[in-house]
Amino acid sequence: MSLRNLSDERLIADTKMWNEKEEYCTRQFLRHINEVNRRRLFCDSGTGSLFKYIRKNFNKSDSETSRRILAAKTLRHIPSADKALAKKQVTLTNLAEVSNLVGNIKSNKKKNEILESIKGKTQNQTREMVDELTGKKRATRSKTHTHSDGSLRIHLTLLGQTAKDYEFIKEQISNKGQYQPEKIIGHAIKTAAESMRRKIVGIGSRKSKTITNSRTISAAIKKAVIARLGNKCENCGSKYNLHFDHIVPHSISKSSAIGNVRQLCSNCNARAAIVALSQQKMDLFINQS
Ligand SMILES: [Zn+2]
Structure with a gap:
């Protein structure tokens, strides 16, 4: 039916109705992505994060996706926020703004106080309130641009102690006429990367052993696993939060040989445990915050 044939009253009423339906659907969407997240179901389709899963499957932009994940x-953390959202006392944006704050608070009373304090507030007012409560200065967002030759251009803001440390290094080397920002940043990145690589393969770990029936996965096996498929999650390809995992649980297989070891990201690792051991059991161990 063409909308041109609707009466003015009906057009206004229908517009209101569709807006309410849209809001209802958004609230249902948030509830559903929370449950998908609890089960880490997004790992089954090879997407190692809820963010990637929503981006890939639901045609939403980066900002729409992160706003929904944060609001969810x-x-x-505050189940009654759903009612406040239904009553239009809070917006999706407000709920997203306070997500990290409420995620770090244990007291339900305090969480509910935060919900009360953001009712009727704009995004900026909510953001200011969060900054005041956390005592944090908001860093301007770092921007990264990749050039065609693979080099990166990064605009970044250093805060607090990091900024002081940077100035200290600058002072020390500028006397010798060596001051180049990319050298300082380059050195910091190199040191951090080396330390992470050492951690991943367990180099220098006293616990690492070469025997393969121990639960501990030896540095040699870790290296071999990385050489086999690269330093990434074997399920989704993510390069973050990686863990070495026994394919058949060590309690059953008694084997830490290369054929029984893989690398998974924390989400795919959690999903594998849910499938193997049940959601109920893993709810006790998997961080849902
Ligand atoms: Zn993964």
Whole structure:
């Protein structure tokens, strides 16, 4: 039916109705992505994060996706926020703004106080309130641009102690006429990367052993696993939060040989444990914050 044939009253009433339906659907969407997240179901389709899963499957932009994920997180922490959202006392954006704050608070009373304090507030007012409560200065967002030759251009803001440390290094080397920002940043990145690589393969770890029936996965096996498929999650390809995992649980297989070891990101690792051991059991161990 063409909308041109609707009466003025009906057009206004229908517009209101569709807006309410849209809001209802958004709230249902938040509830559903929370449950998908609890089960780490997104790992089954090879997407190692809820963010990638929503981006890939639901045609939403980066900002729409992160706003929904953050608002859903607030709903997990403050169930009554769903009612406030239905009553239009808070917006999706407000709920997203306070998600990290409420995620770090244990007291339900305090969480509910935060919900009360953001009712009727704009995004900026909510953001200011969060900054005041956390005592944090908001860093301007770092921007990264990749050039065609693979080099990166990064605009970044250093805060607090990091800025002081940077100035200290600058002072020390500028006397010798060596001051080049990319050298300082380059050195810091190199040191951090080396330390992470050492951690991943367990180099220098006293616990690492070469025997393969121990639960501990030896440095040699870790290296071999990385050489086999690269330093990434074997399920989704993520390069973050990686863990070495026994394919058949060590309690059953008694084997830490290369054929029984893989690398998974924390989400795919959690999903594998849920499938192997049940959701109920893993709810006790998997961090849902
Ligand atoms: Zn993964």
